[in-house]
Amino acid sequence: MSEANAYAALTKAFSGLGVDENLFISLLGRWNPHQRASYRVSTPGFFTEDERQFQRWNDQHILQLRQEFLRLKDAVVLYTMHPWERDARLFKEALLLKVPQHNVLIETACTRSSEDLLGARKAYHSLFEHSIEEDIAHHIKTHERKLLVALVSSYRYEGPRVNEDLAKAEAKVFVNAIKDAKKKLIENEEIVRILSHRSKLHLKAIYNHYKELTGNFLDEDLDGELISKQVVQCLCAPQAYFSKILIASLRLDVDETAKDSVTRVIVTRADDNDMKLIKEEFHSKYGTTLAGKIEEVANGSYKDFLLTIIAKSD
Incomplete structure (x- = not known):
């Protein structure tokens, strides 16, 4: 492989969702100091040079690359948790953000069975020694609070x-x-x-x-009320809701919150019939398969892990 092609391949391995570990190891592990220095010069998007001609990583890219290396670990940890613990921890993380993620609370509260939602509430109490209702009331002071507390407290009839x-x-x-x-x-x-x-x-x-x-x-008539729209979609058409999240998140130019949505949706829907319906909806709505889109955007072992999970529902 030529030096220029190697640089391009390595840059691709660093880009997208996850990292291409095999390519990273096979190329970078064999480079000498001159080749590493040459790569820094040829990749100004990753590296910057100050007035002293000192080549250094762009701080933003350091944080981004660390996050991409952690992406597989986070997915595996989330996947191996008991579903109730997983949902409880997602509830907590959504509430602790500077701007609470209402959508994560809504997804879990509206798409789980009554028993699983009750189990997540029990797990939350065991893990954090507070009720989820108590913490929502503490962290959310806006009009959404009453609806969100009611949703996580729900125990719905599930008969025909x-x-x-x-x-x-x-x-x-x-x-x-x-x-x-x-x-x-x-x-x-x-x-x-x-x-x-x-x-x-x-x-x-x-x-x-x-x-x-x-x-x-x-939901079409709720475009001006995002929270209400998300609730209606999660209750009435969850496969359409999750497909929309995935297509918006499986792009190279999205922020970390959107990237994290890929892991959350695929891992938390892996053991439900939801995944089969999500894949069908995704293909119908966007003209490409979910697996194909993951292949296009994700890298390395993280990509392989996601593809393995969604293949279970074939």
Whole structure:
């Protein structure tokens, strides 16, 4: 391999999600000091030179590269946890950020079974000696707090029965609430009660009746209310919600939060029928397979681990 091609290959190994360990070892491990110095000069995106002609790593790239080396470890640790502990720790991490990640709380609260959500709440109490409800109330002071507490506290009916008349009546409640420009949906106590207490089959019936009444899908009419939209999508069409997160995150130009979403979604959906539905939705909506997109963006053992996980649902 020519020197120029080797430099390009190494730069690619450092880019994307994860690192290409095999290429990194086979190339960089054999380089002499002159080749390493030459690489620094030829890769100004990674290295900078000060007025003394001192070549040094760009600080931002040091942090980024360290994160990419850790990505496989983080995925493996998350994957091997008991699902209840995993969800509890994701809850905690989402709350401790400077800006709490409401979407992580919503994903877990709205897509887990009642028993698994209860298990995550028990695990949270064991790990942190607080209830998740208590910590949400402590960390979140905005209008979203009441809805989020109600969602994580929920224990929904999971049987097959749906009262269609009630579902249609509650679809009208949504129609009227959305028309009320004076109040956000999350401030409407009746809406909070419906979203946090009704079964998922009942909520899907509301979703369908809303379309019959208005000609629009419920989440389409919630573009101005991100939290409410995420809740409705996670409850009624989780495969579409997760596919959207993945397509937005599997790019080379996204921030670390978006990159972390790839690990979170794939690892936390690995053991559910969700992954099969997510892959089907992803392919249908974006014209490419999830595996193909991962191959395009991810590197090394991290890529192999993700591909192995999603292949289980084939």
